[in-house]
Amino acid sequence: MGKNTVSRRIADFISKGVFADFIKGLQVTFGYNLTMHITIKYPDQEKWIPYSRFRGLHTLNKDEQGRELCVACELCSKACPTGCITVIPMEDDTGRGIADRVARVWKVDLVRCLFCGYCEDACPTRAIRLGREYELACTDLSCTKKERPELLKPQSIPEAITGGVVAKARFIKGEEGIRVEADLGKTRKMRW
Amino acid sequence: MIDTALIIEIILIVFKVVVVAMILFSLPLPLTWIERKVAGHIQARLGPYRVGPHGVLQPFADMIKLLFKEDIVPEKADKLLFKIAPIVAMVPIFAVFVVIPVGDKFMIPGIDREITLYISDMNVGVLYVLAIAGLSIYGIIFGGWASNSKYALLGGLRSSAQMISYEISLSFSAVGVVMIANSMSLVDIVKSQGVGFWNWNFLYLPVGPVWFFVFLIAAIAEINRIPFDLPEDEGTLSSGFHTEYSGMRFAFFMLAEYVAMVSVSVLCVVLFFGGWNSPVPLPVPIPGIFWFVAKVAVFIYFFMWVRFTLPRYRYDQLMTIGWKILIPVCLVNILVTGYMKIVLL
Numbered sequence: 001m002g003k004n005t006v007s008r009r010i011a012d013f014i015s016k017g018v019f020a021d022f023i024k025g026l027q028v029t030f031g032y033n034l035t036m037h038i039t040i041k042y043p044d045q046e047k048w049i050p051y052s053r054f055r056g057l058h059t060l061n062k063d064e065q066g067r068e069l070c071v072a073c074e075l076c077s078k079a080c081p082t083g084c085i086t087v088i089p090m091e092d093d094t095g096r097g098i099a100d101r102v103a104r105v106w107k108v109d110l111v112r113c114l115f116c117g118y119c120e121d122a123c124p125t126r127a128i129r130l131g132r133e134y135e136l137a138c139t140d141l142s143c144t145k146k147e148r149p150e151l152l153k154p155q156s157i158p159e160a161i162t163g164g165v166v167a168k169a170r171f172i173k174g175e176e177g178i179r180v181e182a183d184l185g186k187t188r189k190m191r192w
Numbered sequence: 193m194i195d196t197a198l199i200i201e202i203i204l205i206v207f208k209v210v211v212v213a214m215i216l217f218s219l220p221l222p223l224t225w226i227e228r229k230v231a232g233h234i235q236a237r238l239g240p241y242r243v244g245p246h247g248v249l250q251p252f253a254d255m256i257k258l259l260f261k262e263d264i265v266p267e268k269a270d271k272l273l274f275k276i277a278p279i280v281a282m283v284p285i286f287a288v289f290v291v292i293p294v295g296d297k298f299m300i301p302g303i304d305r306e307i308t309l310y311i312s313d314m315n316v317g318v319l320y321v322l323a324i325a326g327l328s329i330y331g332i333i334f335g336g337w338a339s340n341s342k343y344a345l346l347g348g349l350r351s352s353a354q355m356i357s358y359e360i361s362l363s364f365s366a367v368g369v370v371m372i373a374n375s376m377s378l379v380d381i382v383k384s385q386g387v388g389f390w391n392w393n394f395l396y397l398p399v400g401p402v403w404f405f406v407f408l409i410a411a412i413a414e415i416n417r418i419p420f421d422l423p424e425d426e427g428t429l430s431s432g433f434h435t436e437y438s439g440m441r442f443a444f445f446m447l448a449e450y451v452a453m454v455s456v457s458v459l460c461v462v463l464f465f466g467g468w469n470s471p472v473p474l475p476v477p478i479p480g481i482f483w484f485v486a487k488v489a490v491f492i493y494f495f496m497w498v499r500f501t502l503p504r505y506r507y508d509q510l511m512t513i514g515w516k517i518l519i520p521v522c523l524v525n526i527l528v529t530g531y532m533k534i535v536l537l
Contacts, residue, residue, distance in 0.1 A: 019405075022502070029234045029501040039238040 038190065040166050043180040047169035049187065050132045052162060055115045057133035058108050060151045061126065068096060068152065069127035072103040076119035076128055084112035085119060098125065106148040110136060132157045135180065157184065165189055208311050212289050220450040221251040223492070230496040261439035266340060269436065273338035278437070278444030281331020284324045285451045291317040292458050293379045295468045295480040309468075309481065310379060317378035318366045321459065322359070325414070328448065329355045332416075332423060332433045335445070339436035347432025350507065351416065351423035357514035358413040358420075364522035365407035369463045371529045372396050372403075382467030392466040399529045404464045406518055406525070411460065413514070415452040417495060419502040422510060457491035 015021070040046050050056065061069050072089035090104035097103075119128050133156060136143065157163070165187040169180050225240065225248060232239025240247030265274055295309035314320050329352060336348020370376050372393055373384040385392045394404050413420040424432030434445045461467060465487050468480030505513070 025501045026497060029497060032236055033230065033233045033497070035236065037233065037238045038236050039241075041238075041241070044242065 040190075043169065043171045043178075045169065046166050047180050047182040049157060049161065049163045049165050049167050049182060049184070050134065051164045052132070052159065054132050054134070054163065055117050055130040057110075057131050057136060058113075058119070058146065058151055059129050059131040059133075059153075059155055060106060060148060061129060062152065063098060067098050068102060069098055069125045070103050070106060071097060071099045071101050071125055071127070072106070073101075073124060075122040075124065079118045079122035080113075081116060081118065082112045082114055084109040103148055106151065108146050108151075109144065110146060111141070111144045131155045132163065138177070157182075204307070205311060209290075212311065213286060216286055216289060216451050216454070217447070219454055220447050221255070223450045223453070224251050224254065224446075226492075227496050227499075230493070231500050234497070234500040255443070258439055258443040263439040263441060264436070266436050268340045270338040270340065273334045274436075275441070277331050277335035277338055278441045278448070279331070280334055281328050282444050282448040282451070284327040284331075285448055285455055287324045288321050288455045289458075290314075291320055291378050292455075292462065293382055293467060294484050296383075313377055313379045316376050318370055318376045318381070318463075321378070322363050322366060325452075325455065326355070326359055328452070331445075331448065335437065336423075336433040339433075341436050343429045343431075343435045344433050347423040347425075347429050347435070350425075350429075351433060354413055354416075354420065354422060354510060354514075357511060358410040358518070361406050361514065361518035361522050362410035362414055364519070364526065365403045365410065366463065368399065368403040368522075368525060368529050369393055369407075371526070371533055372400070378462050378467075382462055382469065385466040385469060387466075387469045387473050389466070389471040392464060392469075394464040399525050399532065400464070402521065402525050403529075404460075406522055407463065408460065409513070410518060411456040412495070412498070413510070415449065415456050417453065418499040419505050420510060421504060422507055425504060427504075453492060453495055454488070457488045457495065460491050461487040 040048055042048065063069055072087055074087045074089070077083070077085040077087045086105060086107040086109075087103055088105040089101050091100055092102045093100050115130060117130055120130055138144070161184060166189075167182040167184055168186040169182045172179050172181055228250070229239040229247075231237075240250035243249040243253050265271060290311045291314050293308075293310035293313070297306050297308040299306055332351045333348045336344045336346070336351070339345070369381060373381040375381060375384065381393075389395065393400050395401070396403075416423050422432075423429075424434065426432075429435070434442055437445060461484065468484040470478060470480075470483050
């Protein structure tokens, strides 16, 4: 036992003298210096496309015939823990929705929303889905309340795309603000 | 009456001083960029990327920002000391470069005049470097004292304690080189090493490597870089002696820090890695200044690499390394070097 400790101490002393730990550390960092970075060049050149399970901005869906799936049952607004969804139903038999009852107002307050997805679970017709839109910032409060007509627009990333990739993107600075437009044709996997 | 040769000599010296000063003033610009790039890539990031291609214009953006920032002098600060401290920190480090030889002398063809690639060849070059570089610590102590802030004062005090501990081993390792080279002139030290890496002081076995590592460790401590950057330990001292500085005065401290890093790299190259000599004898003549710059660049990269590898030492560990390890190693090594010089040669 005693000899063992002594030899270990000698080995320890030698390894300190030749900077063994130090060299090991330098090797690790030099390895990282040579390997590729994991930075996504957002917003200038690239943009992250989330997985389809991602919970972003709400969308209201339509069926194949273009009828609104929402029947204004108000279950989503009941299920919402923060009470951020407002639904006002109305009667409509012109075929706008799948039933005679459709939403006159369907409004979500994004400042209060915590993107838990309970509204998705509550929806009996799968009308409401949390989509993959995540660039929700704006310079005033105008964009924090989203209304039905805007939410009914088709999603920027189709359901068919699995996501989890980085797409080439363009940074566009226009009159109506800035946006990052992803080119879904050119994507790469992340290296992590 | 007026000696033409003397006037030409003076003009040459002034010209060389201006060139060296311009280079040193502009060096921190690329160095900050390189340091941030090295930091980024070591941490699997990209570093600065948005200003100019690959972020090369980032230092200029930073410089413009620092120029336009308000120059705040704390109300209870010692105004005079506070204002001169950055200058005091900066000037001695520039003065070190007076004796640095970047290349051998050469003849200009045509006008038949000899040009030396150093400003002055002092016969006490090593002493001059150690003495002048030691002065720059006053800038840090003044800055820490004059700010009238506890963080800055503690940073300055730590810096002075660190300086006292490590200046000894730094000087001892320079003494070792002087013993090996039999001269205190930096030009002679370089010339004594000659072409071929096996002739360099770094491989003057068995003492050369020990001197080199002692010098390297002490030098890192002298220029306050990680793992010995106790004076600006941001975890406990917010940022040490330059906590209260802003704008251009802060930029002067940063400038001093980067030029100090360059000067230490240059000293490592001159004292241990053969200065302008090429590592292997080559059939094609490559100008010595190329080898010099290349070696200095390697050392600068090494300092950045170490900075993003090691954590900071604790203060008592710093003192232990300085007093209990480096100085005894130096003393033993001086004996061995002296024995080798007297008995073996």
